[in-house]
Amino acid sequence: MVLTARFLSLAVSAVLLSAIPFASVMAGDLPRPIADLQPATPEGVLKAGFQAIADRYIRPVSLLQFVGEGLQGLSRLDSDLAVIVTAGGLTLTYRGTAFHEYISPESDPGQWAVLVDRIVEDARTVSIRLSRASPAAVCRAIFDRALGSLDEHSRYYPAAAGNAVGVPNSGRSTPRGGDLSEPSFFDVDSSSGLRSVQSKFASSGVRGEIESGIALITISRFTNGTAGRVQELVGRAATMPGFRGLILDLRGNPGGPIDEAVLTAQRFLGSGVIVTTSGRTQDANRSFEGNSPVPKEEAPLVVLIDGQSASAAEVLAAALQDRGRAVLIGTTSFGKGTVQAVIPLPEEVTLTLTVARFYSPSGYPIDGLGVLPNVCTVAPSPGRSVFEAWRRVTVDDITTRQKLRLACPASSRAGANGDLAIARSLLNDSPGYARVLAEGRP
Numbered sequence: 029m030v031l032t033a034r035f036l037s038l039a040v041s042a043v044l045l046s047a048i049p050f051a052s053v054m055a056g057d058l059p060r061p062i063a064d065l066q067p068a069t070p071e072g073v074l075k076a077g078f079q080a081i082a083d084r085y086i087r088p089v090s091l092l093q094f095v096g097e098g099l100q101g102l103s104r105l106d107s108d109l110a111v112i113v114t115a116g117g118l119t120l121t122y123r124g125t126a127f128h129e130y131i132s133p134e135s136d137p138g139q140w141a142v143l144v145d146r147i148v149e150d151a152r153t154v155s156i157r158l159s160r161a162s163p164a165a166v167c168r169a170i171f172d173r174a175l176g177s178l179d180e181h182s183r184y185y186p187a188a189a190g191n192a193v194g195v196p197n198s199g200r201s202t203p204r205g206g207d208l209s210e211p212s213f214f215d216v217d218s219s220s221g222l223r224s225v226q227s228k229f230a231s232s233g234v235r236g237e238i239e240s241g242i243a244l245i246t247i248s249r250f251t252n253g254t255a256g257r258v259q260e261l262v263g264r265a266a267t268m269p270g271f272r273g274l275i276l277d278l279r280g281n282p283g284g285p286i287d288e289a290v291l292t293a294q295r296f297l298g299s300g301v302i303v304t305t306s307g308r309t310q311d312a313n314r315s316f317e318g319n320s321p322v323p324k325e326e327a328p329l330v331v332l333i334d335g336q337s338a339s340a341a342e343v344l345a346a347a348l349q350d351r352g353r354a355v356l357i358g359t360t361s362f363g364k365g366t367v368q369a370v371i372p373l374p375e376e377v378t379l380t381l382t383v384a385r386f387y388s389p390s391g392y393p394i395d396g397l398g399v400l401p402n403v404c405t406v407a408p409s410p411g412r413s414v415f416e417a418w419r420r421v422t423v424d425d426i427t428t429r430q431k432l433r434l435a436c437p438a439s440s441r442a443g444a445n446g447d448l449a450i451a452r453s454l455l456n457d458s459p460g461y462a463r464v465l466a467e468g469r470p
Contacts, residue, residue, distance in 0.1 A: 070163050071145050072374040077171060077184075078137035080371050084309055085178065086382050091140050092117070092132050098174030099147060105169055106157040111147070120147055122154050144170065164375070171379075179382050181368050187376035233284070236261035241270035242455055244448070246277040247292075250284025250340045255291030262295065262325050273328040273455035276344075279358060280442035283339030286316070293347045294318035296325055296354070300389070302347045305367050307384030312367065314384075328461055329354040330451040333401060335438030338362035339386075346388035346399045352469040355461060356401040357451050360438045365394025385423065390470040393423045397433065402468040403454070404436035405447050412467055419470060 081089055096113035099120075103109055112119040117132040128150050133139035148166055152159040158166070164186055171184035233249045234257040243265035245258060258276075265271055283289075286303070293302045297318050304315045331354045333345050342361045348354035367384035386394045400418050403409050410418075414435050421428050441447050454461050 070167050070375050070377075071141050073167050073377050074141035074144055074170075075138050076373045077377075077379055078140050080373075080379060080381060081178075082135070082137050084307070084312070084369065084371070084381060084383050085182075086307055086366065086384060088308075089178070091135055091137065094174050094177070095140050095144060097177040098170040099144065101169035101171075101173030102148070102151060102158065102166070104173070105161045105165065106151075106155045109151055109155055109158065118143075118147065120151060122151070127151075127154065167377075175379075175381075179366070181366060181380070182382050183380045185378040185380070234258055234261065236265070238265050238268055238271070240452075241268070241272045242275060242452055243268075243271070243273070244275045244277060247281055247341070249281055250286075250288040250292075252285065252288065254284070254288040255295065258292050259295050266325065266327065271327065273330070274325070275330045275332065275448070275451045275455070276354070277332045277448075278337045278341040278345060279332050279334040279444075279447070280336045280440065281338070281341035282336065283341055283364065286340050286343060289340035289344040290316045290318070293344050294320045294324075296329060296348060297351050298324040300351065302389065303343045304387045304389075305384040306387060307367070309383065312369075312384035328455055328458075330455060331356050332441075332447055332451060333358045333361045333399060334441035334444075334447075335359050335362055336440050336442065337399075338364040342394050342399050343386055346392075346394060349399065349402070349468055350389040350470055352465060355403065355454060355464050355468070356399065357403040357405065357454070358401050358441050358447055359404065359406050360400055360433050360436045361394075361398040362438060363394060363396050363398035363433070365396070365398075388419075390419050392419045392421070395423070396426070397421070397429045398438060400432075400468075401436060402464050403450060405441065405444070405450065406439055407436050410435045415468055415470075 078091060078095070081094065082091060092113060096111055096118055099111035099118065102111065108123045110121045110124075112121060114129075118130045119126055120128040120130070128147070130143055130147060133143055148158070161169075168184060168186050175182045175184055233251045234245065234247050234254055236243060236245045238244070243261065245261050247254060247258065262274065265274065290302050298320045299318045302316050302318055304313075306313050329348065331345050331348055333341070333356055337345065337358075338361065342363070342365060345354075345356055345361065349356050365386040366382045367386065368380045369383045371379040371381055373379060388394060388399075397418070400410055400415065414432070417428075418432055421432060454464065
């Protein structure tokens, strides 16, 4: 049956309820009178959220599938409720019995918000558990389920979670990583939720040492001040007697603010493209280029990466490799190369939505692919043909991307002395260093 008016749907719901076997409706399950019900959902939040997803998500989204998936989240509040997506719309069921059918309003986000409000209100006439849930709880259940179907980085934060800075983790297991350098973009961190790129960190995440003329600079994660600290250590190493090379250790680095990665790359590259982003909206399509006020460091450079090097760490590694500035040693990196935007909604609600992908200077998408090292420490090192295929593969060719990652499988190498020994040996072999460097260039 197709319902077009709310008063009609409520009248019919009373008839359908009587058709449910009496034994299946316990006394504690009886709904409150309709007059006692709260508003079903914050319709303004739904409309603004659906509009943002339709306009800005990294790929086009079917609102029928998205909303249908989201309404499955009502089962978190009452496991007897379910919503089935059909060719023409949605069907609401209670304890396995079809309760209402609804025609899809096609692609209008505002009409979808009205329909969701209607569906929730209808469901509350038979579900005492849902009728007792606050509109905010209902809204969160819908968005949590729907956003989770898109990707692991897009999330919903209710008003109680505060603003985007320091929002607690939603509980999903995700790689950590940073994104863009403006307040509207943030770092997804699986251990501590969101961190604004403007937040102050206690440490720059950088430490350095020099041995036998080779400086080792370890960046455990990117934070405010990382690039400045790297520049200081590089400058200090360059004045040391016998200085002949640098090692940047990015193993286990989960990312952080992208502007710090860009500034660090600029220290070694000077001018030119470091990373670009591409999405469906104009503000998601950007190019980050170096404009160094200081002379770039020319000493031979090796970068250590592994399967836990993610996001900002991958941006730095890809830029240095693509621009022919560094040899990469280790394993394929994690492949977290997406940009999330913080989108404020009514009722002090916040969405974090994936809106763009990072692309290396040579043009390959980092997300789902990662960065391939010149020297692989867990398998035979890739040849030039693998690098060429790596830079050719499209973002939609998931099968080929997965096969390419197997050329040097991602694995954790943090603290592996063998990788460091290979780096030192290569820096002491100028012809070998030059040969490996050339092989990985576009």
